[in-house]
Amino acid sequence: AQSVSQHNHHVILSEAASLELGCNYSYGGTVNLFWYVQYPGQHLQLLLKYFSGDPLVKGIKGFEAEFIKSKFSFNLRKPSVQWSDTAEYFCAVNEGNNDMRFGAGTRLTVKP
Amino acid sequence: EAGVAQSPRYKIIEKRQSVAFWCNPISGHATLYWYQQILGQGPKLLIQFQNNGVVDDSQLPKDRFSAERLKGVDSTLKIQPAKLEDSAVYLCASSHPSWDTQYFGPGTRLTVL
Structure with missing residues (x-):
């Protein structure tokens, strides 16, 4: 079955530490890839997305993600996290125009 | 630009009762989705509409769940x-x-x- 796996359930970092959140998917064909973020008390919102082209994608607030097709991965990175990055992060994948699948999410806690 | 509106925000019911949720999408958006997010899990797609037609309802428990988007706007x-x-x-x-x-x-x- 098609699935999206996020390796870390809860990550705790200190401010200025580097972040990498893993995401792997099991789709075999062409995919569109997304990272969404949900800050405490707020809606889910888009952080970044990849459809085609440069596999290194830059998003808002200094986040980036790299699509590695051979590894079916789309890991999220940020070189230096801030307390305001505390949130839940969801990786999502769709094939074409439907069947969006979300990972279980990774809760990030940044200690000031 | 107004965002996606939903109501109510909270609902408490007893088992075997019925409940309905309402959604108004962003103006001009033809595609509308309903997801279920259980605590500790990611959102799970229940149903996807394109205008007022159903594109995907494979994960909707049809014995108890139903959804409609009659005029291609609200759902x-x-x-x-x-x-x-x-x-x-x-x-x-x-x-x-x-x-x-x-x-x-x-x-x-x-x-x-």
Whole structure:
């Protein structure tokens, strides 16, 4: 079955530490890839997305993600996290125009 | 630009009762989605509409869940009768075009006692 796996359930970092959140998917064909973020008390919102082209994608607030097709991965990175990055992060994948699948999410806690 | 609106924000019902949720997507967005998010899990797609037609309802428990989008704009999701395991946040999202970014509403938190 098609699935999206996020390796870390809860990550705790200190401010200025580097972040990498893993995401792997099991789709075999062409995919569109997304990272969404949900800050405490707020809606889910888009952080970044990849459809085609440069596999290194830059998003808002200094986040980036790299699509590695051979590894079916789309890991999220940020070189230096801030307390305001505390949130839940969801990786999502769709094939074409439907069947969006979300990972279980990774809760990030940044200690000031 | 107004975002996706949902109501109510919270709902508490007893099992076997019925409940309905309402969603108004972003103006001009042809594609509308309903998701169920159980605590500790990612959103699970229940149903996807393109205008007023259903594109994907493969994960909708059709014995108790129903959804409609009669005029291709607003949508309602109904549960009848509710079970304890239906306790979750119900998210509505919209997009245009369908394969691009989905914009989410605030969700309705349903508690079934």
